[in-house]
Every structure is written in C-alpha cells, then in structure tokens.
Amino acid sequence: MPHPDRQFIDRGGPLKGVRVIELTKVWAGPYAGKMLAHLGAEVIKIESMSNLDEMRAYGGVDINSAPYFLSINQEILSVQVNMKTAEGLDLVKKMIAEADILIDNIRPGAMERSGLDYESLKALKPDLIQCSIKMWGNDGPLGYQTGYAPCFAALSGLTALVGHESETPKGMNIRYGDSTAGACAALACVAALHHRESTGEGQFIDLSAVETMTSLVGDSLFAWSVTGEVPESDGNFHPEMCPHGAYPVQDDGWTSIAVANDGEWQALCAVLKAPALASDARFATPDDRLANRLALDAELAALTRSHDAATLAEKLRIAGVPAFKSMSSIDLCTDGFLWSREAYRMVTDHHAGTRPIIGPSWRMSPDQAEVERGAPLLGEHNAYVYHELLGLQDEEMDDLIARKVID
C-alpha cells in the first residue's frame, strides 16, 4: 500500500479530477485556491523556505501553525520548490504541465521574469488555464502598482458609497476585498474549464482586484450612466423602503429593520406597541415615511432601545417584518443555528488534533466534496507531487533536498 502522503485522495465533489497549481500569497490568491479545493479540486500550493506565504509568518509562531494560514488553506496540498534555482523553476514547469489551472497573485512582472508567462507556459501545456490576480490587472498604465485591500476598495468606487450620512465615506471594514477577488478568480477559472471542455482551448484570465470591487457596485455605476446622478454614501438610506436601517437596542446592540409597505409598517407599530405612531399622519404612506424619515428613525430608536436585539427581531419577523439582529463576532461564533447547519465545522489539524473552520457557503447533494483536512505543513505533500506527479525516484528527490532545490 502506498504511503498516505503519496496517495491521491479522492474527496469527491464537482471539481474532482481538476488539478490546480497555485503561486499565491496572503489572502486573495489562497482564497481562490480554497474555493476550488472546497469544490473537490486538487490544489497544490508551491512554497519554499525562502519564499513563504506571509500568512505562515503572521502571529510570530512557527510556520506550520500560524493561525492566519490555518484559517484559509484547508484541503490544500503543499509542495516545496526553490524557484530561485533554475532546476526549481523547471520542476515548477513540470508541475504546471500536469495541471489544468495555474493561479498566481504575486507581484506584477514576477511571473514573466520567471518564464511563467502565459505564452511560454502554453508551449508546455497548450490547453492551460492561467489566472493572474493583480491589484489593477496585468496591464495598463497603472498595472505596475501593488496595494492593499482597502486601497483597491477606495479606487474601485465602492468606498465612496459606504459611510454615515454627511460624513467622510469610510468604506466597508478594512478587511473587505481580498477574499471577494479570490472568489471571482475561482469563478472565472471554472468558466474557462467549460470553454476548454467544449473546444479544447485554454486561456489567460487577467483579474483585477480593483475591478472586483467595482463590479460589486455595478448597479450604482450603471444608474449614474443612465440618470447622471452621482451616487454617494448614504448610511442606511433606501429610496424605496422606510424605515430601513439599524435601530439601537439593549447593551449597545442593534437590530436591522426593513419595511417596504403599509402592512409591514402597521405590523411594526403593533409589535412595538406604538398605536400613536401607527396613526401618525407624518408616517401614513410610504412617501410620507420617506419624506419624514429622520423623524421616523428617531421615534423608532426611542421605542426599540429597551428591547433585546434578537427577541425583538424574531417577534418582528413572525409578524411579517424583515428584521435581524446586527451580529457581532461573538454572536456569530456562538450562534447555534450556524453551528447546527455546519457553517462551522471541524478539520484535522497537525497540532491540536482538530480545528474549527468556516465551512463553504454551499451544500451540495449528492456528492459534496469532503473538507476534512486542515492547512498543510510546509512540504507535507512533497512525496506525492515529486513521486506520483513527476515520477521522480527516492534518490533523485533526496538529491534535490540535499542541494536545496526542494527547500
């Protein structure tokens, strides 16, 4: 029986049989790999001691137990290759020749300098799908620039739309952006697999993280083109619903409420036991409520403040008014519904035995891909990749290790 780390592991799932090589770091690139792995693809991450994914260093712990890295890279295989050697680069090319998809999010120009540009790789693997994730995409006057997620959100037009009314638009939380770019990269790769399936042709996918954020405000930008009105940050304002917002409750909490019609408005007033509000002429129709929304928000805030967030929201929903507690991180981590639906689940971990992870947002039936193994140790799958994929013998591999080509 072959050694377990030399075996192909059949986890099922819709992307079973698809092999992905990733040259990725930090968040956007690894997240793309994770999405594909969670759908059943075999995803091989190329790393080396001299060129680690920074996430293995965050937290100042050892490179095999860095929390940031463990939280993203489940079901990823790790192979060590020192790409600063010519031999290492050759090995990488051999791996790519055995793969369906190559994903990178390294600095602009770095792939080209290593001879890993699409035209060169196409000579090795004519139907390769290559996806390159860059802040501004792979070309253009600003294509050389690199940046951080909050910068591309700002550049994209998204940040300008998020802020409390009449204040500087602060944008989404500073963490927003990287993972979404990774998800879009995964989507484009699978679309390209379809084209390859129908025609035999591979292709190059040039993904811009800035444009990812722009695509998430597409309807606002399109509306500007149609109407000429420049959209601005607008708090929780909704042009067709009122009340529409988050209202204060006990313990500095908040409950979101969205009312679209008179029936919901009357139900809201009934749950809040506010007959005076229900018959207040300022709030009689949807147009009245929108015209007087600041007064309405103040009246509502005074009424919601004494309630418990989750209890009030549930009462409202049962009365037909869309409402939900604004969930903090501790609310999310301890939510019984999310745990019972397996939004969170356990994977094996080399250190503590098991580790909870955020599971995929999807369930599939039948044939859901198994997600059971935590993030890999550095080089954990060297034997599988070098022996099974590239057909190297033990002595050859030992020699590569001794000469730090495998490092």
Added chain:
Amino acid sequence: MNTPGALAGLTIIEIAERVSGEYTAKLLADLGAEVIKVERPGGAPTRGMGPFRNGESALFAYLNTNKKSVVLDLDKAEDRAVLDRLLLRAHALIDDHAEDWCTRRRLSQCTVAEAFPGLVHTVVTPFGQGAPADMQICRPINVINAGGWAYHSPSETPPDKPPLKGAGRFLSDYEAGIDAALCTLASLLRLRRTGEGQFVDVSEVEVQLNRIDCVLDRMLAGDADPSNERTAYDMGGPGTSFACADGHVFLFMTTRHHWKALCELMGSPAWTSEFREDWLEFDCTPPNVARFRENFEGWIALQEKLPITEAAQKAGVAMVPVNTAADLPRHEQFIHREFFQTASHPAFGEVAYPGACYRMSATPVLVRSPAPALGADQEETVHAAS
C-alpha cells in the same frame, strides 16, 4: 462581437425573484450561457425598482443583460407545465425563493431531482435550506447585519453609530451571487462528465462568514477573542479615509518605510518629529494614531486628490483617491482595460455597462444584448420547448 462566450451551449432557466438569484444568472449569462428568465405576469419585481428613466428600471437593465424573457404564471398548471418542458432541455435551474414557495409550486429539491436527474438545481437564500421560514423573509440589509459585515463596517465605528448596509442596496446579494454562480458552474462541469445533476444550496449569510475566514476563524479556534466590539474585524493603525480639497483619499500605512515616505511627501513638517520612526510597527497606540490623524488632516485637507495620490504612489506611500462613480469612466486604467462597455439600450440609448473583473483571453465577457422586454422571447422559447 463574434467571440464565443465561455459557457456557449449551456442553457439555464432562472426563476429567481430577488437580486441574489438574478445576479447569479447575470454572471452566467454574461459568460455566454443562454439564460431564460421566467417572469411572473406583470414582470419581475426588479422591473419595479428604481432608479427609472423613460419608464424603465436601470436596476433591471443592469441585472438582466444577455438574458431572454418568458412570462409564466407558475401558479397555473398550464404554465407550470411549460416550465417543466423548458427544464427538460436545460442544464441548470437558478432559484432564490424560500422553501415553502418552492414546495407549493413543485419546485422543491426532491421534486426537481426526481423529475430532472440531469439538472443542476441551485437555490440561493438568506440562510440556506432548513432555516426557519421567518428568517428567510430577510431583506439585504437584514442579511448583511446577520452576516456580521454591517456590525463591523465601517472600521472604527463608535458604539453609538448604526451598523451600515454596505455599498448600494444589494452587496450581500452580489457576494452570494458569486458563490452561487461558481457552484453552479462547478456542478455543470460534473454534469458534463457524469450526466448527473446536483442540488446546490447557497446561504447568503454563510458567504459573508466565509469572506472573513482569516479573521473570524481565528476567533472560532481560540487564537483571538470574539467580542461585542464594533472594531473586532479591524487592523488598528492610522489607515482610513480623509477629506481633501476636492474629495477624499484613503491612506494605508503599516511600516517605517511607509512613514518615512509620507514624511518626505509632506516636506517633513515639525510635528512628524514627535513620532518614533518605527512607531507604526512598535508604538502604534490609539493616542498616537489620533495625534497623527489630527496633524495629517490639516495637511491633506489642502491637497487635491489626483496629484497628491499620484505623488504618493511614486514616493511609496499607499495613498489612493476615493474614486466616485463619475471618476471611473474617465480613469486611465479603467479606460485602458475597457472595463466599461458602451452599448445601446432601447429606452436609455447609449449607456456604459460596468463589465466583469476578469478579462478572459479566449472568451471575453460582453454585453451581447440588453435586458429583455417582458416576454420578448415567449414565442420562440415556448414554441421550442413544446
């Protein structure tokens, strides 16, 4: 315009009536699938949502590019039978209704799987299948509050200010649409290879949890403390938006190199000498951040966003303009990459459609046809199915 789409040859039926499902199918239609949108008599709900011009919804026009439209009343047996005939020749069905709605129309997971074993059936809902019915009535603002992004946006929001809904009206729908489209395509690949369909259940709330994996999972695993703090997702540090002379800029700084470069950019005013040169790495306390911002605000308020951010980039400072909708179509990089595609719409004339964030060399994403008129493809589609 003659380049093929990546999904040429795939037929997808959309019965979605919320933005999450409509966007899922838009992503697939823009990638070249034939998407047949089934609308209720009177039209899809988004046809009634603004903004409007010449009586047409811009929202609907955006969400339904490259789709076909048929009108069916799924409460009527005859029309419901037409849907079955459409499904017989389709590869996937996209829905976003709650379970009770689906069950009443014989469109539940089991019914569809039994009748169409070779169909991918994707349903995207606020909380996923099995959630209590009352939770599934949630609207986007409720969903983004349920998923945690509202509570933590913007960064550094004080406790007395409300959580925000995100950019525009539908951010959580778009995020969920990406995952739903990805899963549908993965499952369609399996269909090509095995001939078997699959049921795909996507939770809009769980998409938001997954997008914050390396922050929230560290809390789940005990590496960091979950809390009721509004700042629990934040990174600390001085990075934020600032008002400048003609708009806003966003500054991000984490290293001594960033600090040194910024000092030089500002001409090293006296107040900068009050900070250690490595303060961002080793002395980045809230009082220091506050002191920095107070001083920086005075300087940046006098600068214009384009020249100063261009100078900043050259100097190694990660400071960028906060671009508005009006800035983007005239932005050199967006122009170069042809992100916006000008195309004609019957009611709007020439308009600029935001494109896809992925440029695909063999199968570019294009607006091939504007959003359809209600029932525009009724005859051709229903006839072909019967």
